[in-house]
Amino acid sequence: MTHEPTPSPGAGPAVVARAMVRRFGATVALDGLSFELARGELLGLVGPDGAGKTTAIRALAGLLALDGGEARVLGADPLSGANRERLGLMPQQYSLYRDLTVEENLHFFARLYVLPRAVYRERKERLLAITRLDRFTDRRADALSGGMYKKLALACALLHEPEVLLLDEPTNGVDPVSRRELWALLHEFVHGGMTVLVSTPYMDEAERCSRVALVHRGRALLDGEPGALIARFEDEAYEVHGGDRERLDAALAAHPAVLAASPAGARLKVVVARGARDEVARAIAPLGAELEPTHPDFEDLFLARIREAA
Numbered sequence: 001m002t003h004e005p006t007p008s009p010g011a012g013p014a015v016v017a018r019a020m021v022r023r024f025g026a027t028v029a030l031d032g033l034s035f036e037l038a039r040g041e042l043l044g045l046v047g048p049d050g051a052g053k054t055t056a057i058r059a060l061a062g063l064l065a066l067d068g069g070e071a072r073v074l075g076a077d078p079l080s081g082a083n084r085e086r087l088g089l090m091p092q093q094y095s096l097y098r099d100l101t102v103e104e105n106l107h108f109f110a111r112l113y114v115l116p117r118a119v120y121r122e123r124k125e126r127l128l129a130i131t132r133l134d135r136f137t138d139r140r141a142d143a144l145s146g147g148m149y150k151k152l153a154l155a156c157a158l159l160h161e162p163e164v165l166l167l168d169e170p171t172n173g174v175d176p177v178s179r180r181e182l183w184a185l186l187h188e189f190v191h192g193g194m195t196v197l198v199s200t201p202y203m204d205e206a207e208r209c210s211r212v213a214l215v216h217r218g219r220a221l222l223d224g225e226p227g228a229l230i231a232r233f234e235d236e237a238y239e240v241h242g243g244d245r246e247r248l249d250a251a252l253a254a255h256p257a258v259l260a261a262s263p264a265g266a267r268l269k270v271v272v273a274r275g276a277r278d279e280v281a282r283a284i285a286p287l288g289a290e291l292e293p294t295h296p297d298f299e300d301l302f303l304a305r306i307r308e309a310a
């Protein structure tokens, strides 16, 4: 009888997604998505609704089978269940018991994980403190704000101290202060050695990740450290000053060198193909508008890449 070699606990990447393919009828949710996470790394899967983020996370959590490619978590096929207790999952709709209090929910999950009483007590104290829910232990889950609810869900997903944590859009629908707190928590966990994969539809959150994979239509359009991706951005970003907004929108949408146009406060921000500034400036000058250079951000990068990919 032959045995597959057991991977040593510290060896190899924590998470591997290799050319993952998954279809739902005629819909291709994953179309060759690949990325990897080293141990102790925080990777953001950033992409719009329907990009395939949830499907990728579900495949890595062992909740659905792939039609092609490979998923590995801590060296094992997630479907095998081999590493289930080393994995934490916070799905988009995290099912807490809404009629139970904060403490009762934690207790429920502790029983699910069969945690010894003393271990549970110690972890509960710590998780309540870091999520700052310690003042609300008697509040029912359905009376928590959106941000507090997510933090309780996070605490429940962490009770068994997973080595790898998968979070599906944890900041969706959460106010900006709680969003910042959630990100700070994730960085703390990573600092403590945890591997974290987090999905988000918010482009501005890309900058909070140590690495991001930009997902669009089931594939990664870009993968790298956010600062480096922006630094390598070859197109040019401008603010548009003056002009009538409606006529400008039409002119910019029709111009082949304009890769993206999006509102930036009261103004428009455009991404222009490298070297095409003068050409675009000439096209909008008759409308009384001009271009002023600005710094590209992750949204510019993303919109430009989607346009190129199309």
Ligand SMILES: Nc1ncnc2c1ncn2[C@@H]1O[C@H](COP(=O)(O)OP(=O)(O)OP(=O)(O)O)[C@@H](O)[C@H]1O
Pocket: 024, 027, 028, 029, 047, 048, 049, 050, 051, 052, 053, 054, 055, 056, 169, 201
């Ligand atoms: N169980 C399913 N049955 C049919 N289609 C599905 C199913 N799950 C996902 N899809 C489709 O697969 C595509 C990718 O969906 P997925 O939920 O992975 O995207 P997402 O990036 O997580 O976006 P969202 O934030 O909207 O969940 C979408 O077109 C979606 O409608």
